[in-house]
Amino acid sequence: MRRMLFEGLFRRPVTEGAPAVADAEIDALAERLGVAAKARLGRSLSIREVDAGSCNGCELEVHALNNSYYDVERFGLRFVASPRHADVLMVTGPVTANMREGLERTYAATPAPKWVVAIGDCAAGCGVFGKSYAVVGAVSDVIPVDLVIPGCPPEPIDMLKGLIGLVEASARG
Amino acid sequence: MSTFRTALLNAALTVEEQKPWPRITVDGDTWRQATLAIAAGNATLAGLWAEPDAVHMALLDDQDGSLMVLTLATTDGRFPSVGLTHPPAQRLERSITDLYGLVPEGMPDDRRWLDHDRWGVRAPLGSGAPVPTDGAPYAFLKAEGPPLHQIAVGPVHAGIIEPGHFRFSANGEIVVRLEERLGYVHKGIEGLLTNTTLEAAAKVVARVSGDSTVAYSLAFARAAEAALGVGVPQRAIWLRALMAELERLANHLGDIGAICNDAAFALMLAHCGMLREEVLRTAKASFGHRLMMDRIMPGGVTVDLHDAAPIKALTTRVRQRFPRLVELYDNTTSLQNRTVATGCLSADLARRFGAGGPIGRASGRAFDARKAPGYPPYGDLDFKMAKRDNGDVDARIWVRIDEVFESLELIEQIVDRLPPGPIAYPLAPALRERRVPQAGGLANEPHDNTTEGLAMVESFRGDVLVWLRTDDSGRVLRGAVRDPSVFQWPLLEAAIEGNIVADFPLCNKSFNCSYSGHDL
Numbered sequence A: 001m002r003r004m005l006f007e008g009l010f011r012r013p014v015t016e017g018a019p020a021v022a023d024a025e026i027d028a029l030a031e032r033l034g035v036a037a038k039a040r041l042g043r044s045l046s047i048r049e050v051d052a053g054s055c056n057g058c059e060l061e062v063h064a065l066n067n068s069y070y071d072v073e074r075f076g077l078r079f080v081a082s083p084r085h086a087d088v089l090m091v092t093g094p095v096t097a098n099m100r101e102g103l104e105r106t107y108a109a110t111p112a113p114k115w116v117v118a119i120g121d122c123a124a125g126c127g128v129f130g131k132s133y134a135v136v137g138a139v140s141d142v143i144p145v146d147l148v149i150p151g152c153p154p155e156p157i158d159m160l161k162g163l164i165g166l167v168e169a170s171a172r173g
Numbered sequence B: 001m002s003t004f005r006t007a008l009l010n011a012a013l014t015v016e017e018q019k020p021w022p023r024i025t026v027d028g029d030t031w032r033q034a035t036l037a038i039a040a041g042n043a044t045l046a047g048l049w050a051e052p053d054a055v056h057m058a059l060l061d062d063q064d065g066s067l068m069v070l071t072l073a074t075t076d077g078r079f080p081s082v083g084l085t086h087p088p089a090q091r092l093e094r095s096i097t098d099l100y101g102l103v104p105e106g107m108p109d110d111r112r113w114l115d116h117d118r119w120g121v122r123a124p125l126g127s128g129a130p131v132p133t134d135g136a137p138y139a140f141l142k143a144e145g146p147p148l149h150q151i152a153v154g155p156v157h158a159g160i161i162e163p164g165h166f167r168f169s170a171n172g173e174i175v176v177r178l179e180e181r182l183g184y185v186h187k188g189i190e191g192l193l194t195n196t197t198l199e200a201a202a203k204v205v206a207r208v209s210g211d212s213t214v215a216y217s218l219a220f221a222r223a224a225e226a227a228l229g230v231g232v233p234q235r236a237i238w239l240r241a242l243m244a245e246l247e248r249l250a251n252h253l254g255d256i257g258a259i260c261n262d263a264a265f266a267l268m269l270a271h272c273g274m275l276r277e278e279v280l281r282t283a284k285a286s287f288g289h290r291l292m293m294d295r296i297m298p299g300g301v302t303v304d305l306h307d308a309a310p311i312k313a314l315t316t317r318v319r320q321r322f323p324r325l326v327e328l329y330d331n332t333t334s335l336q337n338r339t340v341a342t343g344c345l346s347a348d349l350a351r352r353f354g355a356g357g358p359i360g361r362a363s364g365r366a367f368d369a370r371k372a373p374g375y376p377p378y379g380d381l382d383f384k385m386a387k388r389d390n391g392d393v394d395a396r397i398w399v400r401i402d403e404v405f406e407s408l409e410l411i412e413q414i415v416d417r418l419p420p421g422p423i424a425y426p427l428a429p430a431l432r433e434r435r436v437p438q439a440g441g442l443a444n445e446p447h448d449n450t451t452e453g454l455a456m457v458e459s460f461r462g463d464v465l466v467w468l469r470t471d472d473s474g475r476v477l478r479g480a481v482r483d484p485s486v487f488q489w490p491l492l493e494a495a496i497e498g499n500i501v502a503d504f505p506l507c508n509k510s511f512n513c514s515y516s517g518h519d520l
Helices: A002-010 A023-033 A057-064 A100-109 A120-125 A156-172 B002-011 B028-039 B087-100 B198-205 B210-228 B234-261 B266-287 B309-331 B333-339 B347-352 B357-361 B370-374 B393-417 B427-435 B485-496 B501-511 B515-519
Strands: A045-051 A077-079 A088-092 A115-119 A135-137 A147-149 B014-016 B023-026 B044-051 B054-060 B067-073 B078-080 B103-105 B148-153 B165-171 B174-181 B450-459 B462-471 B476-482
Touching: A002 B266, A023 A156, A045 A057, A045 A100, A045 A156, A057 A088, A057 A120, A057 A156, A057 B210, A057 B266, A088 A100, A088 A120, A115 A120, A115 A156, A120 A147, A147 A156, B002 B023, B002 B028, B002 B067, B023 B028, B028 B054, B028 B067, B028 B078, B044 B087, B044 B462, B044 B476, B054 B462, B067 B450, B087 B103, B087 B485, B165 B501, B174 B485, B174 B501, B198 B210, B198 B462, B198 B476, B210 B234, B210 B450, B210 B462, B210 B476, B234 B266, B234 B309, B234 B393, B234 B450, B234 B501, B266 B309, B309 B333, B309 B393, B333 B393, B333 B501, B347 B485, B357 B393, B357 B462, B357 B485, B393 B501, B485 B501, B485 B515
Parallel strands: A045 A077, A045 A088, A088 A115, A115 A147, B023 B067, B078 B103
Antiparallel strands: B014 B023, B044 B054, B054 B067, B148 B165, B165 B174, B450 B462, B462 B476
C-alpha cells in the first residue's frame, strides 16, 4: 500500500481539466435562477441525489463524477447524505407513483435557496416509461426544475458542465 | 430433474410453441406436484409470471441448465400457491396479485408488495378498478421484546443509490431482523411490454436495470430471435459477447471498489473507480456509448467494431494494475477483518433460492448461464467458472476478482478471434416469409399465429430471464422479465441476521441487488 500511496504523490494526476462552459450559458442560467445566492453559498454547492424511479443507469454516471478523472469536489461540488445539508437536488428517473411522496418530502426538507437539476431523459420527459399507470410524470410535473441535463444516461462530462454552470450562475446572481 | 421433466411432459395438456425450451399447459394437480418438486429441490424456480387468465412458472435444471415453462389457466382468478411450500416464490406471487389480481391459494403472506396504494387502480394489468391513492401503511413483521428497537431507513438513502425501505429490528448493535420493503421504482414494465412494437419493447427491456443493459438487450434479442425464428450473423454473436464482458468487467471493478469503500477503505474505490472509468471510455470509443445501451437488437448489433486497439490496450492496462489491487486487498488485515465471516449466506439457502451470479457462486452454487444452458459464442471460448464456498462478504469479493480475470481472458480471446462479416440480418424478409403458410407445416403451425421465445443470459449480477410472445408481424403481444435480484433480495435479509448494524452497508453492497430490476 505504501508504494501505491507514494506513486500517487509523484505521478501526474489523472484528473482532467475543467470543461469549458460558455459565458452566455452561465448568464442565461443566472438570469433564470434569479436569486441572490452568492452571499450565502459562495462558490460551493452541496448536492443531494434522489432517484425517483430511474433504471440506475443515471446513478452509475452520477457516481462517476466522484472518480479521479472528473473529481467533482475540486469545483466545490459535494454530494451530501441528507437533504437538510443540500443546496441542489439532482433527481433522476421518471417520477413513479410510489416515489412521488418521497421526492416531495425530500424537496420540502431541503432548505432554501435550493435548485433542482433533472438528470437524464426520464427525469426530463419520462423517457420510454411515459405511458405507464405507475409513472406520474417528469420531475417538473412534481417539483420545480431549474436545470435539465438530458441524455440516456447523460455522460459525466455533460453533468459536470451543467453543475459548473450552476455554481457560476449562483455566484453571479 | 430429467425424470421429473419426462413426468411433466407426460402430464402436459398441450405443448405450446415456445423456443428453444418447451412450454406446457398443465392442470391444477400437476401444478401442485411441480411446486412440491421445487420445494424438494428437484428443480430450481427460475421465474413466475402471469397474464390476466394464466400463470407461468419457469423451472430450471441446475445441472444442464435446461428450462421448462409450466402454464396453469386460472379460470376463477385463483391458482395453487407456489410460495406456500417454496418461499422464494412469495414476493413473485404478491407481485402477480398486485398486477393482475390473481389469488395464490394458501399463500401465507397476503400483504401487497409492488402496489403501495399509489397507482389509483387496483390490478392495473387485470381488472384495473379505480381506487383512491392514499398510500396505505405497511404492516412490517414484528420482532418484539424489551431490548429491541427499530431502525427505519429509506426509501431515500444517504448515498447515490436507488430507493427502497429497510426496517431493522436490533438488539443494541445486533440485527435481529431485517425486513425489506421494495417497489418504489415500479415503472409498470410488464404493462409496457404488452402489445407493442419490437423496437419499443427492446428499448424498455434495455432499461430494466441500467447496469445490466447489455445483458438485458442480449436476452431480449435472443428471446425475440427464438420466437420469430430469425438468425444472427457470427460477427454479431461475438460482438455481443464482447460487450457483455466489458459490462461485466466495468461492474465488477466498480463493485470491488465500492464494497471496500463501505469498509472505509477509500483507496480501493479510487483505484477501481479509475479502472472502471477506463472500461467505460473504451466502450464509448469502441461502440459509441459508455454503457453500450441499445447496441444489441434482434437480428444482430447496431454498431461494428472498427478498431480493436483501444480494447487491447485496456486489457493490458487492467492486467498491469489490477493484480496489485488484489494484493492490497489480500494483505490489508483491517479490511479483511471487516469482510471475512461477515454476512454469511449458507449454501443451502443459495441453492433453494436459485441465487445467481457472484452471490450464488460465493455460496457454492456452481451455476453460470454462460456455461449452462450456455449460448454462443461461450461454447467456443475458454473460461473457468469462479466459485467459493464461504458465503461471506470476502467470498463475494473473491468471486468478483476471479471473474475480472476471466472476463479479461474472454475479451482477449474474442478480440483475437472476431469473425468477419455482416453485423445484423434485417428482420423484415424473415418475418414476411413467416406470414406465408408453408405446405406440410400444418401440424407444427402455432394456433392463432403467435410464437414465443425464452432466453436466459448471465449478467454481471446473475441470470436474467426474458420471455416474449410475438405475432407474425413481429409485434410483441406480451413480455416478462425476471432479474436475478428477485431471488437475491430475500437472501440479504438472511445474511444480515446476527451481524451488527454497521456492517449492513458492507453486506448490502456485496450483494448489490438491483432495485429497478426487482421492482420492474
